[in-house]
Amino acid sequence: MEKHVVVIYPHPDDESFGAAGTIAKFREEGVPVTYLCGTLGEMGRNMGSPTFANRETLPEIRKRELIKACEVLDIKLEMLGYRDKTIEFENRMQIAKHIKDYLEQIKPSLVITHYPDYAVHPDHNALGAAAIEAVRLMDSENRPTVWAQAISKDFPEVLGEPDIVNDITANFDKKFEAILAHESQAMGVLGQQRKRNPEIDSIKEAAKLNLGMERFYIWRYEE
Template identity: 65%
Template sequence: MEKHVVVILPHPDDESFGAAGSISHFRSQGIPVTYLCGTLGQMGRNMGSPTFANRETLPLIRKQELKNACKVLDMDLKMLGYRDKTIEFEDQMEIAQHLKGILEEIKPSLVITHYPNYAVHPDHNALGAAAIKAVELMDERPTVWAQAFARGFKKELGEPDVINDVSAYFEKKMDAILCHDSQAGGIIGPLKNYKELGEEVLQEAKERFGTEEFFTWQFSV
């Protein structure tokens, strides 16, 4: 059983779409989970139609949505304070040292992050690389689960070695995703009203969100 799990991802909603089921499973076992969220997602594209936000108000909205999601998932939240869409331009070692200091305080047994170069968004790739570097620098390294979802990643990386069936936590995951209302509506479409859908559509949704896959990162030394 894990001692403490730390999730390191760059945006509000990354935790809900990518790992909410696994987080819920850990919490059901009484294992503490802490989310180190990189940014406030202030450069998110969805401003609504009609417009509900602007560049000044969107980060406030997304921060509250993130707090709501973390409440649903019953996990602690720590904001890292980086700016959306700029992590790739930050000094990777500085971010790694920042993360290392936090990890050494928490002493997690497991870190969940993005797989560098296989996580689509530059922020995903950059923060994932910094998180892995942070763990590499530690004297006592936690296990790292890295999540990849770039098109065709399995052809290059093979099959993930951690495949979590989180279908038992489907509703919890959906509730967390729906906390991110400003962004999630455009991503999940009609599933926003998943409780009102027919059984066939609901089953498709469970298949879509019912598995979370990760690679266990292999350090060279």
């Protein structure tokens, strides 16, 4: 059993769409989980469906949604305070040292983050790279295992089969509840899931088909 799991993603809702089923399974097992969230997603384009947010109100709305989703998942939240869509321009080593400080305090046995260059969004790639660097900077005997999540369309062909494939069907209700907590974002993304499977009437069932497996690669460090 894991001692403590730290999830590191850049945006509110990355945890819910990306790893909420895996997180819920760890919490069922009694494993503490902490989410280090990079930004408030304040530059996101989704403003609710129908629209209820605007550029000025979105940061506070997304912060409230993030807190609610973490309550649903029963995980501790730490906000890193970076600005949405700018992480790639930050000093990566400074971010890595910032994350390392958290990891040395929490002492997790497992870190979950994005796989650099195969996570679609520049913030995903940049924060994933910084998180992996943060673990590399730790003393080798104290390093947690890193699970890196790739989400680009070509990742299986380039990277091969993932090391960890979690069927989270049993925890999908919790994942879906966490997704819906991100009210300003949920329907925009879930609508895309529905379009991929128009023959399925239920948005939830379409989402389960597309989001019911969570896949990760174990990051291997060279000594």
